[in-house]
Amino acid sequence: MPRSSVQFPKARESRLLVEPVEAEAVIYDLDTNVAHALQPLAAAVFADADGTRPLDTLAQLATGRLDRTVTAAEVRVAVEQLAALNLVTTGAEAQADAGAPGISRRDALKAFAAASAGALLVSSVAAPGALAEGGNLTCAVGAPSKAQASDFSGQWAATFDQDTSGHEVSSFGITYKTWQSTPVMYLVPSEFNGYAPAMNSGNNTGCYYMCGSSYTYWSGGEWNCVPCDAGNGKSCCQVVCTNPSVGTKFYSGCPTGYPDLQTSGDHYGLYCAS
Amino acid sequence: MPRTTRAPAPTASPPVELVRATVSLFGVVVRLTADSAGLLERMQAALPPIWKPATSSAPEFSLRALHDAGNSEQLRLEQALPGLEQEQPGREFGWLPLRRGSAGVVLDHVHGVVREFVAHNARDYVFIHAGVVAHHGRALMLPGESFAGKSTLTAALARAGAVYYSDDFAVLAADGLIHPFPEPITLRLTPGDHTQTPHPPTQLKVAVGSKPVPVGLVALAQYKPGASWRPRRLSSANAILELIAHTLECIDRPQLTVSALRRALASAPVLKGERGEADETAPLLLAEL
Numbered sequence: 001m002p003r004s005s006v007q008f009p010k011a012r013e014s015r016l017l018v019e020p021v022e023a024e025a026v027i028y029d030l031d032t033n034v035a036h037a038l039q040p041l042a043a044a045v046f047a048d049a050d051g052t053r054p055l056d057t058l059a060q061l062a063t064g065r066l067d068r069t070v071t072a073a074e075v076r077v078a079v080e081q082l083a084a085l086n087l088v089t090t091g092a093e094a095q096a097d098a099g100a101p102g103i104s105r106r107d108a109l110k111a112f113a114a115a116s117a118g119a120l121l122v123s124s125v126a127a128p129g130a131l132a133e134g135g136n137l138t139c140a141v142g143a144p145s146k147a148q149a150s151d152f153s154g155q156w157a158a159t160f161d162q163d164t165s166g167h168e169v170s171s172f173g174i175t176y177k178t179w180q181s182t183p184v185m186y187l188v189p190s191e192f193n194g195y196a197p198a199m200n201s202g203n204n205t206g207c208y209y210m211c212g213s214s215y216t217y218w219s220g221g222e223w224n225c226v227p228c229d230a231g232n233g234k235s236c237c238q239v240v241c242t243n244p245s246v247g248t249k250f251y252s253g254c255p256t257g258y259p260d261l262q263t264s265g266d267h268y269g270l271y272c273a274s
Numbered sequence: 275m276p277r278t279t280r281a282p283a284p285t286a287s288p289p290v291e292l293v294r295a296t297v298s299l300f301g302v303v304v305r306l307t308a309d310s311a312g313l314l315e316r317m318q319a320a321l322p323p324i325w326k327p328a329t330s331s332a333p334e335f336s337l338r339a340l341h342d343a344g345n346s347e348q349l350r351l352e353q354a355l356p357g358l359e360q361e362q363p364g365r366e367f368g369w370l371p372l373r374r375g376s377a378g379v380v381l382d383h384v385h386g387v388v389r390e391f392v393a394h395n396a397r398d399y400v401f402i403h404a405g406v407v408a409h410h411g412r413a414l415m416l417p418g419e420s421f422a423g424k425s426t427l428t429a430a431l432a433r434a435g436a437v438y439y440s441d442d443f444a445v446l447a448a449d450g451l452i453h454p455f456p457e458p459i460t461l462r463l464t465p466g467d468h469t470q471t472p473h474p475p476t477q478l479k480v481a482v483g484s485k486p487v488p489v490g491l492v493a494l495a496q497y498k499p500g501a502s503w504r505p506r507r508l509s510s511a512n513a514i515l516e517l518i519a520h521t522l523e524c525i526d527r528p529q530l531t532v533s534a535l536r537r538a539l540a541s542a543p544v545l546k547g548e549r550g551e552a553d554e555t556a557p558l559l560l561a562e563l
């Protein structure tokens with residue numbers, strides 16, 4: 001029988017910041033921006049789970065680290081909690097379904113409940129950041145779902161659909177302007193909260209996230225132009241932010257090579273010549 | 275004094291001379307622009323009281339306040355978008371309108387936006403929602419969100435003899451030391467009132483800290499009428515987690531946040547519980563330091 005990861009759990013190594021704190025550990029997941037506090041048993045299991053050690057070996061190592069007897073059943077509970085948070089890899093469910101030998105989930109939970117009164121071995125908290133709510137403001141995050149072809153005269157209303165991260169729908173007005181034949185823009189009203197389109201001025205292509213009266217700017221966004229769904233021979237261009245925590249596309253004028261907006265006077269709209 | 279420069283007016287007629295000052299707050303370079311020296315001085319006076327003249331000429335954040343044409347009593351405040359700040363005769367680009375109103379309204383807004391920008395963008399510091407006082411050379415941090423009563427407790431601690439460091443943000447450096455951020459203490463006139471009134475530390479006649487101090491105690495004290503302060507001590511990892519939840523900006527600098535908190539809490543207990551009235555709790559907390 002091939003080795004099953006339920007018996008040979010392996011701690012995740014990538015995209016984690018691990019900070020040992022006495023017998024515990026704080027782990028920051030860079031993919032989810034969630035911080036975890038590992039109690040001593042979970043920290044010990046995480047430290048020793050290298051994918052080659054079975055649960056009873058991990059129990060022996062934890063016994064040495066914690067200066068108390070740790071059973072394989074307790075280790076299994078720790079592994080399951082860590083696996084649920086994507087901090088270790090395990091195939092516990094698959095193995096249980098297959099009736100493979102090992103410590104049953106019931107036995108593990110029973111043993112652990114007796115040992116720890118059912119306490120969680122890992123606590124977690126989402127890290128506050130730029131994309132969280134700023135103060136009491138509700139910050140809209142999202143991108144227009146459809147091209148707005150009707151109005152090239154300057155201000156237009158952009159309807160934001162709810163994005164994948166579940167932020168609320170919002171709309172706002174934008175005033176576009178050009179400067180020395182380079183499309184730049186700013187926004188009205190000033191109470192706008194959410195993603196602001198980036199400007200197209202050479203090195204400054206990027207993304208703003210605005211909340212209230214402050215902003216965070218990410219440079220280095222990439223353009224993505226596709227035919228507009230209105231089928232009018234023009235393209236809709238978006239910037240895809242390079243910051244993974246932004247990750248949302250939004251309309252932003254035209255990149256180099258799409259001259260249409262530069263000939264529409266001081267005001268321009270959403271579309272670029274294909 | 276901050277470095278000031280003069281630039282041509284942004285509009286062709288009538289020509290207006292703009293005056294500028296470049297200042298630094300926790301390493302964040304901020305440029306202020308105004309259409310008169312007097313207004314520029316008032317903008318500087320409105321800043322959080324920890325600014326220094328900047329040694330760098332490249333601002334990360336630019337604000338300008340201008341008198342409205344035809345209404346000298348009214349100001350408009352604008353914020354430059356990075357890389358687009360351009361002021362040439364007859365041309366203005368990249369300025370985002372922020373606020374229009376009386377000088378008092380606009381200058382309050384200057385304070386607010388600079389404070390918010392610095393808190394989000396100071397790369398070498400971790401800003402934590404917390405009141406801070408110091409006692410015997412060690413900081414007492416009181417993490418809490420709005421309406422948790424931290425300002426009331428901070429003021430009570432200062433009245434009880436502690437040195438005032440901050441009302442709203444604990445500013446934590448990478449070495450784990452807490453830096454002063456002594457803004458006016460915002461207190462509610464009546465319990466439950468959502469209107470806060472700022473009280474300068476001098477008005478409250480409390481001592482104000484000026485040097486970084488190590489953390490001696492963290493108290494997560496939630497106000498509950500009639501409660502007694504009988505806290506439980508958090509484990510080290512859970513303590514760090516609690517404080518991460520109170521940081522203003524962790525996503526952009528998680529390594530700094532976690533390591534600075536570990537250093538800060540290395541010898542500081544973190545207590546959590548409900549408390550009663552601030553004046554009753556303050557001496558109990560000071561006795562822990």
